[in-house]
Amino acid sequence: MTTEETRGRMLAAERRQRIVDLLERQPSVLVSDICAECGVSAVTVRSDLDYLEREGRLKRTHGGAVPVSTYVVPRVSERVRKNARAKQAIALRAAKRVSDGEMILVGSGSTTLEFVKALRSKRDLTIITNACHVIEYAEQHLREAVIMSTGGVLEREYRHYYGPILSASLADVYVDEVFLGADGFEPSFGFLAEYEQTAYAKSEFMRHARTRTVLMDATKVGAGRSFARFAKPEEVDLVIMDEDPDGVVRAACNASERVVEVVEARA
The missing domain is CATH 3.40.50.10470 (Translation initiation factor eif-2b; domain 2)
Known part of the structure; x- marks a missing residue:
């Protein structure tokens, strides 16, 4: 199985954790970057970002996301x-x-x-x-x-x-x-x-x-x-x-x- 096929089979929980991990290493991520990293469509990535934002784990921006610490007050x-x-x-x-x-x-x-x-x-x-x-x-x-x-x-x-x-x-x-x-x-x-x-x-x-x-x-x-x-x-x-x-x-x-x-x- 190719790397792309493996990424395509990545479970939602794994994708979302990968997104969070990326944001721990860099100040922002783009939807296109996540698509390339996880081998999924932009629609899937946006759905993952919406889910993570509702969970308080990141902040959505135009075209991507930033770490939660830049926006969400924990309380x-x-x-x-x-x-x-x-x-x-x-x-x-x-x-x-x-x-x-x-x-x-x-x-x-x-x-x-x-x-x-x-x-x-x-x-x-x-x-x-x-x-x-x-x-x-x-x-x-x-x-x-x-x-x-x-x-x-x-x-x-x-x-x-x-x-x-x-x-x-x-x-x-x-x-x-x-x-x-x-x-x-x-x-x-x-x-x-x-x-x-x-x-x-x-x-x-x-x-x-x-x-x-x-x-x-x-x-x-x-x-x-x-x-x-x-x-x-x-x-x-x-x-x-x-x-x-x-x-x-x-x-x-x-x-x-x-x-x-x-x-x-x-x-």
């Missing part, structure tokens, strides 16, 4: 991988709400990052965000999008901006829809963020959009930790989840006279 990567299928299903459903040419607000979080990834087929978007990882991903992959960052103090660990300057930067902004993640949900209390400054930023975002949409997987319901509230159940317009366990979220959000839509996008 963000860990959150993206947790409940990944549910978050991807939520993101795909949310992306259907966005039309070409729209201006949207996007908050920080792993689920909102998945949502931005699902916007790759959209054209002429304007994305306003306080999340560094959203900015970095959109800059690389949503080349037709206008990317606008809020001001504010940088929260170094989770890579987003917060504080009074964030509020000031949004003073003249009003858009059709804001998309926010949630770290928890208590039926009697509302949508929660892990830190007070994060909750403040999310609350501020909600003031600048006609439709307030929360993207949240089912594990966030009844989260048994101390959080800060950014919205009461009835203060949002739409919740997109992988599933609403026992209809808890729908019941809590619609306990008042105001109608809140809860959509399940099962993984």
Whole structure:
């Protein structure tokens, strides 16, 4: 069997490890280089790179990839991988709400990052965000999008901006829809963020959009930790989840006279 035939039979796991090994020895790789190294098509290589990026092991670039250390913050990567299928299903459903040419607000979080990834087929978007990882991903992959960052103090660990300057930067902004993640949900209390400054930023975002949409997987319901509230159940317009366990979220959000839509996008 020739070397080319052996490479062609290389298992996916072996190919992907070979790609990671290449990036440990050099600052970047091209799709064409990987094709030559592994004896597979460009389509296969792009699929491998997409898989490795979802795993947090590299960062896709135009025509290739770079080491993960040049882009992905480990904490963000860990959150993206947790409940990944549910978050991807939520993101795909949310992306259907966005039309070409729209201006949207996007908050920080792993689920909102998945949502931005699902916007790759959209054209002429304007994305306003306080999340560094959203900015970095959109800059690389949503080349037709206008990317606008809020001001504010940088929260170094989770890579987003917060504080009074964030509020000031949004003073003249009003858009059709804001998309926010949630770290928890208590039926009697509302949508929660892990830190007070994060909750403040999310609350501020909600003031600048006609439709307030929360993207949240089912594990966030009844989260048994101390959080800060950014919205009461009835203060949002739409919740997109992988599933609403026992209809808890729908019941809590619609306990008042105001109608809140809860959509399940099962993984």
